[in-house]
Amino acid sequence: MNPTFTLHATPGKWSRPEVILIFGSSFAVVAILVIVTSLLFRERDSATEFAARTASNIVQLIDADVQRNAELYDTSIQGMIAAWQLPGIMAIPSQMRHLMLFDRSTAAPYKGDLLLLDKNGSILADSTSLVPRAGNFADRTHFTAHRDNPSLGLLVSDPFKMRLGDPDWCISFSRRVSSPEGEFLGIASGAMRLLYFNELFKDLSIGKDSNVNLINTHGILLARQPVLDGNDMTGADFSQQANFQRFLKEGSGHFTSVSSLDNKERLYTFSRVGDLPLIVVVGQSVEEVYAVWRRTTLLVGSATSILCFGILWLTFLLRRELRLRQRAENGLAHLAATDGLTGLANRRRLDQVLKTEWARGLRSGQPLSLLMIDVDNFKTFNDRHGHHGGDEALRTVAATILSRIRRPGDLAARYGGEEFSVVLADTPLEGAQVIAEAIRAAIEALPRFANDEHAITVSIGVVSHVMRPGDTLSTLTRIADQALYQAKRKGRNRVECGSWTSHRDPLVT
Structure with missing residues (x-):
């Protein structure tokens, strides 16, 4: 056996070129990943903003339509009150009186009954008949609210089913009727069938697993399209749900959350309807919102992964070549x-x-x-x-x-x-x-x-x-x-x- 001496022993130690190569390649890979990830998240934010803008446009259209109809009802109600308070109104023939009271109500779509109630809740005037139908609505919440609070203006009620005629879901727009001295004389109200909103929402294209909702500030659902599993949820109470609390607190905006009904994640865009106690909510399926972004992410992510693995593989090959070269040089130096x-x-x-x-x-x-x-x-x-x-x-x-x-x-x-x-x-x-x-x-x-x-x-x-x-x-x-x-x-x-x-x-x- 020939004795040998060690020229310099550095087992496992990286040479300077290896350090530069490895850290340089690692930095390049990390930089690529950071840049691509940043760009993908920016694209995700852009997808969110685009979906929110689209939904916001829908919300604004619904908002404008609801306000326009509320104004039509309010005009009819105020006209009815003004006509009723004319001196000698009861001396006018019933047909003429009926025309004076209800001539402005024909413009409202899907309108229900327009009623003038006395202080006891009985019908004084009825838009559907010259001779008022028999009925008493003293138990309605909008009646008691006007009776107990003289300062209320136009009041939008919670949804209810009509007692007279077809039992459709409705909401009532109403105002108090007072004497010159402020004494409560009754209310003037106009019912609006919620079928109108359902028909309006059906024509909107918002994507799969998405929905449009109209809810009041009490958390009561007025309308929703499409219906969930064929069940009519009109009148459902969401006042205790976290999503509703956020609608009520923020007034308008958008956020992503999980639905309490079907546990699906949605992007909710919402807005208060003017001064009315109503909130329009558009819930877009996150799957739909990010569908294009996910496909882009898959393609870009795959390409980036291949690129990064390629860089790391080349780094490994170059490092191996550097080591072989270093060993050869060490061998030559040892021989020398x-x-x-x-x-x-x-x-x-x-x-x-x-x-x-x-x-x-x-x-x-x-x-x-x-x-x-x-x-x-x-x-x-x-x-x-x-x-x-x-x-x-x-x-x-x-x-x-x-x-x-x-x-x-x-x-x-x-x-x-x-x-x-x-x-x-x-x-x-x-x-x-x-x-x-x-x-x-x-x-x-x-x-x-x-x-x-x-x-x-x-x-x-x-x-x-x-x-x-x-x-x-x-x-x-x-x-x-x-x-x-x-x-x-x-x-x-x-x-x-x-x-x-x-x-x-x-x-x-």
């Missing part, structure tokens, strides 16, 4: 800094590390130690075992040296030929001596190569120095080299230490 035979750092890498550690030691004030190692009598060994045997011996020596270096920051390198070097940062002379002796002993203890009678041994020169300004790296290597040759001269297979006694001339001991 590695000795091909032993797997240790080569001379070029050794020089780089020495310069780096020298500069760092100069800043930190920590000692730097250097070991110079030479295989003893290697030429003779090479002659006995050939180049192949020599190469195998060098690999074994390199592996042994590397096995005695414990710290990640230490470096073992092949200096050249059969020479090796070990750089020990932040290591004093005593520590360097211990490591050098461990290397020497381990190599000496190696099994004999091919039953050779001579063991493989090494001589080691050691130097350790705390750098000061003015010191040079070349001096350090020269001292280590001289210590190595001192070990050679003293018999080989030994460790010798060099000392740094001056900046100019190293003395070898």
Whole structure:
């Protein structure tokens, strides 16, 4: 097994190009999603506003129609009161009196009975007959309201079913009849069949699951189209429902809410009808309102998702290529800094590390130690075992040296030929001596190569120095080299230490 050294290990760490690529792509995807989402929500708001404007136009048309009819009824009622209060009205022939009282009532569509009631609720005059029909309406809420409150003007009643004639749902427009002294004399009222509103609403095109409603300020439903499941809900009380409370509070506007009747979400557009106690409400199905927007959202969302996934996929591919390229570059850099035979750092890498550690030691004030190692009598060994045997011996020596270096920051390198070097940062002379002796002993203890009678041994020169300004790296290597040759001269297979006694001339001991 060939010993190796790590040039620089950064497992799992992203390179700068990877960081730029990933964050740039992520930012682009997020920006696209934010922009598209913002545009889609703006389109949704536009769909809401368009639907609300459309419904508002319908509300305004209904509002104008209801007010016009209310004015017609009020004109008829006020004319009836004015004619009744003419002196000598009862002396006029009944046919003429009937014409004077009710001649203005013919213009109102779907009109019901116009009645003049006395203070007891009995009929004094009847639009349908020269001879008033028998009937009493003292129990009607609009009658009692006028009786008890002289200040009421035109009053619109809650819906009721007619007692005379066909029992249709109606509302009553009524006014109080008072004497010159303010005494209650009765009321004048005109009934309007709610069938009119149902017929009016039927002609409106508002979409599936949508509806038009007329409701009074008491929360009583007057008309609704289309009817819900065929059930006539006229007269239903919605006064306690949250939606009605909002209609009543805001007066006009639009909002989205769930119907209390069928639990479907609708866009409600509503408005108060002039000064009348009536509210027109158009409820549009949210499914209809946002149908086009949802189709657009599906198409745009799908296209955007494909685009974003495409960007992320390309990012993944580019990142993979960057990693492959980085690995290739690291591999080339490793090869450029590695000795091909032993797997240790080569001379070029050794020089780089020495310069780096020298500069760092100069800043930190920590000692730097250097070991110079030479295989003893290697030429003779090479002659006995050939180049192949020599190469195998060098690999074994390199592996042994590397096995005695414990710290990640230490470096073992092949200096050249059969020479090796070990750089020990932040290591004093005593520590360097211990490591050098461990290397020497381990190599000496190696099994004999091919039953050779001579063991493989090494001589080691050691130097350790705390750098000061003015010191040079070349001096350090020269001292280590001289210590190595001192070990050679003293018999080989030994460790010798060099000392740094001056900046100019190293003395070898």
